[in-house]
Each structure stands twice: as structure tokens, then as C-alpha cells.
Amino acid sequence: MIDSACIHMVWRRDVLRYFREKSQLYGSLTRPVLWLFILGLGLRGGYREVGTVNYTQFIFPGIIAMTSIFTSIQSAISIIWDREFGFLKEILVAPVPRTSIVIGKGLAGTTLSLIQGCIILLLAPLVRVKLALVNILPLILVMAVMSFALTGIGIVIAARMTSFQGFGTIMNFIIMPLWFLSGALYPLEGLPWWLALLVRINPLTYGVDMIRRLVLGFSFYSPGFNLAFLTGFSILTTMAAVYFFNRGEY
Amino acid sequence: MATIEVDQLSKSFRGLVAVDHVSFAVNEGEIFGFLGPNGAGKTTTVRMLCTLTRPSAGTARVAGWDIIREPNQVRKAIGIIFQEPSLDDRLTARENLRFHAMIYKVPKEEAKIRIARALEWMELSSRGDDLVRNFSGGMKRRLEIARALLHTPQVLFLDEPTLGLDPQTRNRIWERLLALRAENRMTLFLTTHYMDEAEYCDRIAIIDYGRIIALGTPTELKARLQGDQVVLMTADNLRAAAEIRRRYGVEPALDRENLRFQVADGAQFVPRLVRELGVPILSVMVRPPTLDDVFLALTGREIRDEEASEREKLKSRLQRMGRVWR
């Protein structure tokens, strides 16, 4: 099941390509910056404060989560490109377990997502968020678990999708809803019941909440509950990814 | 025991039967060729033998392992040159080779030596650190071939390996393949449209509509057509064809310039033809049958020149990508 050479190769290839494509790197950084500053500053006026933080500060954890969502799902979806351009055959015909390919992809998505997430973390001083040094490591861990889980979702999508035409569809029907319904942009109290329900069944909610705890010092759920949920979610999506990737015909 | 044993292998895609109960065996160190027109089921057969596609029925053993129950053992024993591109074009040539060596567990130091040798062999040494996307079609193909040999497979599958390569390069590749076979007893399974390439095969299976319609050594297959091929150019090929049909009871094949048909004894036939034919003859040639003629005789069709349709495929592929990027 675990073939370290294969995991290493799959991971290394994605990371190498990421650093080679500078435009992708810059492109994926402008989005969070725009959201943070334009949306954050624009909506600040109409916002009732939660505790002592202003709106820009409030959405800061959400922006970190957004970076994770986009980066990890996008990274996993590169499987579709590999299939389209033919490279996937080269990996699939090699004597390596499919599970290791999935793990390699998952680790690659996680790595890239962490790199992007950490760059966003560097913006903390600009929105006057003070990060406690002791929280940095746990924060990275939470981001990693969340990203790994999301890469799993991306792999399931890639294994199920036969053409690339659906990328817009994925954006509209999976990535955006996941993020909008995660409580990244609004507090989790006083929501209409149906919205509260959707937010509550969205696993990302607990990731965002946990990040909020580590960045801003408060959260809506207890850290233990958040972590348990996030870990479970991660295990579940990884299993789904392995299952669907194994089943797919290429 | 044979290195490849195929038993009633079949594959259908939603009602379309691509491979239809195919059985054959390939011996160790043999070069076995699949010859057939577009859509005959060659690639589908290769994909099943390489464990990429699950057979609908039947099974096969490759290097002693069952392709359905022991796919990973099969994968360890084989190398493959795919018909369609399979390189990562955002990586350099050397990176493509290095990653291949990694997943096939070639030790690092050994891999370095082999990669250098492979690049040199394919005359890509000076371009080793260029991105593959900047390579020409032929360079990419050479790289793919070098890559498939990097882990010294026991059985090598080649799906139209030298498509689009110039004759010198094809010769060099064949020299190397023949040498590898002599050194390592490597077994080769190839599909091709090139008749001269088919001549390298120890045995050939002619496949049409998913079935093997003839199997034998090139010599055997050609010997099935007893007699000689007459190739004729006249002032009016259509009229000449009608007359030949009527007068000698043979059905000539027409292509752009020539009429072609078979007679028992060419040397005796030509003087008679020249005397009797009412259409002015521009040129006439008698030659022994080729595999092309065998194919025509068996199927009533010619193996179409593949390159035009390959270009079509590439075009539609690029268009598809264009849509994605826009």
C-alpha cells in the first residue's frame, strides 16, 4: 500500500511544477488579498463587532481557509490534466499501488496549500492581527489536516469527471458553496435555521472555526470538537479518494 | 511456457466489440506484431495486457502473471510505449526520465548512468534540461522510447512506436531493440502500420474488427498469396480495370495512380497483357507480394496510411484543450 518512492515522486513532481509556474503562484495569491482588503474594508461599516475584532480581522481566518480550499482542490484536480495530456497512463502502468499515488497527491496538495496559507499568514500585521508564536505550529497542523481532506475531495472529483469542461461547475457547485457556508464571512450566531443547518453540516466550518481560535483567540465550537470533526472528515475523504481513484477507468 | 499467453480475450465498450475472443501466445525473446487498420482493436488489446483496461471476458498471462489477478506483478515485468503522448511536457527530458527511474526503483546512481546513456542514444544529450513542451514531435517520441527501456523490462509493448519518426531514427531504434532482445531475451509486442517495420517481426497477427484473421511469420503470410503482384499504370485505369476483370477474371485494386492485381506467374503474364490490353500501358512492374497485399487479400481493404488520421486526432485534441484554456 505504502510505496515511499512513488509517494515521493508524485509529490515532488507537483511541487516542482508549482514553483516553475510562477503565474499560478501569483494568481492564487491575488484572490485572497483582494477578498481580504476590498471585501474586508468594504463591509466593515455594516458589521457588528464580535468581541473586539473588526470585520477585516474577523474574515482573516476565513481567507486563510479559502486559500487552502482553492489550492488543495485545484492541485488534486491536476489529475484531470494528467489524464488529458496522457501522463497519468505512465503512472498507472507502473508497479505502484494506487493508494500511494493518492497519498502522494494528497501530500502535494497539502504542501502547496500550506505554502500559500503561510504567505497569507504573513499579512497578519497588515490587518493588525497578532499571532501568538506558540499558535503557529498548531495552526499549520490544522491547515494541513484540512488541506489533506480537501485534496481528497479534489481527487474524488477528478476520478469521477471525464472532461475538463466541468471546472467552472466544480468552482460554482463545490468550492464556492463550501467556502460561503463555512462561516468564514459571518459569525455563526443568529443565522436563519436553514443556513445554520447547512453551515453545521459543512466540515469546513470546523476548520475555519479552529483557525479562528488560533488566530483570533475565540471560536464558536470547542477546539476538541473541531479537531475531532476535522480529523474524521480527513480520514473519510482520503478513503473516498482511494476508493474512487481505484475504481476509475483511465 | 510462453511469455504472453492470451486466452479468449475480449473487450466491448457499451455494445461495441473492440476485441473479440482473441487468443495467441508469444514466446520469450520473440518479436510479435499486430497489424491492422484503424479501430481494429490493437490499442485496446495492448491496454488490457498492460493492466490499464479490464477485459470484458477472457484473460491473459504476461511474464507468467495473470493480468486480472496479479496486475502489479505484470506491471513490474513490462515496459510500454503508448500510441498517444504520455510525457509530462512541463518537465525537462531528464526529469521525465528521473521520475520514471524513481517509480521503477532503479537505484539512484545506476539511474544517473542509464539516463545519461539513454539521452545520448536518442541524441537528446544537449536538450536534456529543456522542457519537453519545447521539443519537436520526433524528439518527444524518442524520449518516450528511451524512457520505456530505462528499467530494462522483460516484456516491451510498443503501440505504433516509430510513428512520425524519420527512417534513420527508426533504423537506430530497431538496432537497439534487436540488441536488447539478443542481450536480455526481451520479448517485444508491437502494433504497427509500417510494412517494413512488420518485417522485423518473427510472427505477425493480422487483426481486423477485433479478430485475428491470420497469424504466421511474414514469409508464411506472404506465401499464402501464391504468385506475383502486377502493378500497372495505363492511360485510363478505370477502363483497363474493367477489361482486366473481364478478360482474366481478377479484381484489380485501384489507387491514385496504379492498378494492382495478382497472377500466378508474372513473367509469363506480362507479355500477354501487353499484347492483349486495349488501353495504352504507361508502365508495368512485377514484384513478389508484400504484407500489404496479404492484408488486402484478406480484408478487401488496404491498411490506411495512418499519419493523416493521426494528425486529425491531434488537431481535435488541441481544439479540446483550446476550449479549456479560453
Ligand SMILES: Nc1ncnc2c1ncn2[C@@H]1O[C@H](COP(=O)(O)OP(=O)(O)OP(=O)(O)O)[C@@H](O)[C@H]1O
Ligand atoms: N475508451 C473507449 N470507449 C469507447 N470505445 C472505445 C474506447 N477505446 C477504444 N474504443 C473503440 O474500440 C475500437 C478499437 O479501438 P483501438 O484503439 O483498440 O483501435 P486500434 O486498432 O488501436 O486503432 P488505431 O490504428 O487507430 O490506433 C474502436 O472502434 C474504438 O472506437
Ligand SMILES: [Mg+2]
Ligand atoms: Mg491504436
